[in-house]
Every structure is written in C-alpha cells, then in structure tokens.
Amino acid sequence: MDSLFFVLSFFAFVWGSIWGSFATVLLYRIPRKISIFSPSRSFCPSCGNSIPARYNIPIFGFLILKGKCFFCKSSIPIYYFLIELLSGILGFISLEFSHFSLLRFLLIFFFFWSLLVASFFDFIFLAVPDILILLSTAVSILYMLVYGSVRDSIGGVLVGAGIFSILKLLYKIIRKKEGLGEGDVFFMIPVGIFSGFFGTIIIMIFSSFLGSVFFIVRRIFSKDIGISHPIPFIPFIFISCFSVFLIESRYSYIFEEFFLFRL
Ligand SMILES: [Zn+2]
Numbered sequence: 001m002d003s004l005f006f007v008l009s010f011f012a013f014v015w016g017s018i019w020g021s022f023a024t025v026l027l028y029r030i031p032r033k034i035s036i037f038s039p040s041r042s043f044c045p046s047c048g049n050s051i052p053a054r055y056n057i058p059i060f061g062f063l064i065l066k067g068k069c070f071f072c073k074s075s076i077p078i079y080y081f082l083i084e085l086l087s088g089i090l091g092f093i094s095l096e097f098s099h100f101s102l103l104r105f106l107l108i109f110f111f112f113w114s115l116l117v118a119s120f121f122d123f124i125f126l127a128v129p130d131i132l133i134l135l136s137t138a139v140s141i142l143y144m145l146v147y148g149s150v151r152d153s154i155g156g157v158l159v160g161a162g163i164f165s166i167l168k169l170l171y172k173i174i175r176k177k178e179g180l181g182e183g184d185v186f187f188m189i190p191v192g193i194f195s196g197f198f199g200t201i202i203i204m205i206f207s208s209f210l211g212s213v214f215f216i217v218r219r220i221f222s223k224d225i226g227i228s229h230p231i232p233f234i235p236f237i238f239i240s241c242f243s244v245f246l247i248e249s250r251y252s253y254i255f256e257e258f259f260l261f262r263l
Pocket of ligand 1: 071
C-alpha cells in the first residue's frame with residue numbers, strides 16, 4: 001500500500017507540474033493574444049527559438065538551464081519555475097485528499113489549479129482571463145453535485161459574491177472609483193459553491209486580513225506605489241480557500257461545531 005501510494009504520489013506530482021507548465025504558456029500567451037495551441041512548442045520570449053524537448057521538462061528544465069534561455073541566455077521569469085513547482089505540489093495534495101477516487105482527484109486539482117493560475121495572472125497583470133473563472137465555476141458545480149450540498153453552496157455564493165458586490169458598490173459610491181476588481185467578485189462564485197456557507201465566511205475574513213497585511217507591507221517597503229494602487233486580491237482568496245479546504249478535510253469536527261451556521 002505504501003509503495004503504491006508513493007508511486008501514485010509521484011505521478012500526481014508529475015501530472016501537476018505538467019499543468020503548471022501549461023499555465024506558463026497561458027501566462028505568456030493570453031495577455032499577448034497569441035494562440036494557446038500554435039505554435040505548439042514552447043518558445044523563448046526573448047529570442048523566439050523553440051525550447052529543445054530535453055529542456056522542456058517542467059521544474060527540471062528551469063533548474064538545468066539555471067533560469068536562462070538555452071540560446072540567448074536571457075533570464076526566464078522565476079514564476080515559470082514557481083508555478084510548475086506549486087502545481088506539482090497541488091497534484092500531490094489533491095491525491096492525498098482524493099480518497100483514491102479519480103473523479104475527486106480531478107475536481108479538487110482543477111478547482112485549485114484554476115485559482116492558482118488566476119492568482120499568478122492577478123499578481124502579474126491585475127487581470128484574470130474569463131476562461132479561468134468559467135473553469136473553476138464548472139468544476140465547483142460538479143464538485144457540489146457529487147460531494148457537496150446545493151443549499152450550502154447557494155449560501156456560500158450569496159454571502160461571498162453578495163457581500164463583495166455590496167462592498168464594491170459602496171466603495172464606488174463613496175470613493176467614486178473601483179475598489180475591488182471584477183475578477184475578485186466573480187471568483188467568489190466558484191469559491192462560494194466549493195466552500196459552502198461557513199467556509200466562505202472564514203475565507204472572506206482570512207483573505208481580507210491577508211490583503212490588509214500585504215497592503216501595509218507594500219506601503220512600508222515601496223513608498224512610490226500610490227495608496228490607491230490596486231491590490232491583487234485573488235492570491236489571498238486562493239490561500240484562504242485552500243487553507244479552509246485542508247482544515248475542513250483534516251479536522252471536519254471543527255466545522256461540525258459550527259453546524260448551526262450551516263444551511
Ligand atoms: Zn532565448
């Protein structure tokens with residue numbers, strides 16, 4: 001059993017890192033409006049040369065080349081490596097919580113993978129492609145239908161997307177400009193469906209706390225960034241949602257304590 005789990009873990013990690021590699025393709029091509037499917041081979045953003053197959057291995061390709069292009073030696077952004085590594089770890093953790101069900105593994109993986117990739121988009125470009133919102137919403141609905149409760153999910157969406165919409169509207173009326181991004185509100189729909197009523201409340205409190213800490217730290221260390229400069233909020237939603245998922249899966253009795261709050 002142990003050796004089987006070890007082999008499965010290895011494949012889950014490789015599976016995740018391959019999707020991480022695909023995420024770097026999305027991160028490079030979507031903002032530049034280049035087709036995702038052609039050219040099919042990865043190419044260097046600086047010199048345009050196709051990356052040789054032996055260096056196109058997720059995580060290791062970056063390490064072997066020491067973060068530099070094989071041809072022109074220009075630096076490959078560190079997030080290429082990070083997203084491949086984190087997607088690999090996500091594959092491993094999804095297996096851990098899948099109860100050895102392939103469907104459960106795929107749903108957990110793709111839900112958090114779309115949130116992870118959206119976090120990188122938000123952090124780098126302060127914008128998220130619709131396709132990731134659609135993917136995570138579709139996956140969260142499937143997850144709800146198979147493993148969750150429709151009433152609990154509706155509660156999650158109402159409290160998550162509802163409160164964020166009201167905050168966004170209030171901010172717009174008071175400050176006469178946008179506070180929360182469109183993507184932040186839209187992402188609370190799949191997060192609400194996946195996490196349910198009580199989970200979503202915790203996610204909102206925790207992500208707002210993380211966002212505030214980020215805001216204060218950024219104010220201290222980079223004074224040239226204005227006070228009204230937008231905060232990439234999806235990374236904090238992702239971290240909070242993932243933490244709630246891990247805690248709820250491991251220590252479900254904590255959540256049962258708050259059963260009264262559940263719909
Ligand atoms: Zn190059």
